[in-house]
Amino acid sequence: MVHYIEFLGMPPYTYYVVYSLAAISAISLLYFTHRLTREIGGLPYLIRSIFTKRAWRFLREFLSHYKFFLEETLGGVVHLLLIFGLGISFIATLIVAVFTYSRIEYDGLLFLVFRFLLDIAAISIIISTLLGIYRISINKYRYNKLYSQYILILLGFFAIAVTGIVLQRYRIQYYFGGPTPWSPLSYIVPFPSHEIYFVSYFIHIVVVFLLIAIIPLTILRHMILGYTNYVSVDRPLGELTKPFDLEKIVETGQEVVMGAKSKSALSPLMRIMADACTRCNRCEDVCPATKAGRPLSPRALIAKISEAPSNKDFFEAISEDEVWACTTCGACMYNCPVYIRHVDYVVELRRSLVFESKLDQKKNDLLLSLGQYGNSLMQPNYGRHDWLRDLGVKTAQENPAFEYLLWVGCMGSYDNRARQIIKSFIEVLRSAGLLDKIAVLGDEETCCGDPARRLGEESRYQEIVLNNKQIFEKYNVKKIITICPHGYNTFKNEYPKFGIKLEVYHHSEFLAKLLEEGKIKLAKGNVALTIHDPCYLARHNKVVAPQRIVLRGLGELREPARAGERTFCCGAGGANYWYDVKEERRISHIRLEQLLGTGADTIVTLCPFCNAMLSDAARTKEAKVAIKDLAEIVAENISASAPRNA
Ligand code: SF4
């Protein structure tokens, strides 16, 4: 039987050196972690956060490691191997410490298994650091000032692993008298002289404690800030920050500065959030704006924000075009392994541009339309829903006992193509016998506010929300259905912050519900279909199953490479529909090509904006494909045996 001997073969003063270094590194880690996060509460905040559900959710996400494999296998492998190697070494050290100081013999099988795992850990660290150095060197442009820091840190991990192997080999000789299967490396690593062992020992402990001490001061801080970002933001991806409360401001007459032009004007959390960025590029890899050759890279944007001095104007390094190029699709946030909220920064910057009236004609027109007409399409609001009368749809005033408010939306109300979608949806409701449970707002419906908020005009957004709140209260609206994922997102995630609680359905969810309840039946079909999942439905709100449930049986469903939560933007979100952006290619053309790549006869859309963008792209490219909303497909395939009620 063999057992662990502390400080084997080392002089007695080693004890003092190791524990002094351990104390110094622990103090440095705690002190600088507190300083790094003090604006949001420092160490007490972080310690309290450990006992929350979000901390456990973070642990689960981290252990699954799925974010690290999104888009880039090499980066995922490097991170996983490094974390595995360091994790095993850390656990082994902890176990040794616990057994040694509790005076329990650390021997037998546990001892042997850890000897074995330490070899595996060392190999993992060596492979990951070499691959990591390779990966960073071939992408040097991304790292800028962080490049040498990264290389030095990886060399530090490499040194820990190599010296660890030397220490292990020395111990193996002592415990077993020669190589053993419990340490496969002992067969290939020669037995070190005592001098080599001695030097390796000190290099090992100095590098370990140095790396621990500098975690909050270097790029390693992503470990602390990635966790902080996760536990501190408990908002769905689609929910923006509420920087002020318009009602209170009106009451108090308080002056408000909208947006942030420098770090010092950001919220305390946003001041440190960007510092978690490791320049891994997982955000840029999926950004539709970058892919279209727009002047935006989410990685570069976050780097500029992180590197900016506290009072320096962001716009000295960031161009206005960069800020307007974002569609707020959220792909960057979905992919970011350290949970940075890129869109929050984009909108803060937009708010500051709105505050300084730095808007071009088209953006001004949108705001003017929202202010003067009450809709985003420069149309008179009077008679907005008159065309629905012929379809037997009543207003809330005419049908006060309605159960569901059908939010027709600006596109659904005025755009001819979107009206077809609404008509189809109404036909389905009629077939299900639900028309008398539905009402619309008629002239009282205005915009939901989404384009104003995404454009950065927070005051206008809040005005619209408060106006809608009054109308919803007037008609006692509890349930709302919309064909627009932008309205869906803001009603579901943002309106509750204004005291408006609604049961919100996207029409895909409602159609799936009708199907599951047997209120409609669909004929079997044999066309080849593909789905374009809207960002604000699938990614921001994780609604991916209902549309697939509905389409099941209607034909062969061919998923594009980017589907569900990993969908690709159509180019209209973030108010982009209303203004022009400098670009080399249209985002909608890129998306159309991806969808055409499936070879499907029909592209199924779930948003009137996506439908408009893709239809326009198909016309330009003369693509032979049908582009239909889910409601239209359902209306076309309602089986004759289904109940039909007026
Ligand atoms: S913002 Fe996130 S995803 Fe983008 S480079 Fe930084 S760490 Fe990576």
Ligand code: SF4
């Ligand atoms: S939200 Fe979309 S468009 Fe905007 S930076 Fe992120 S990935 Fe790019």
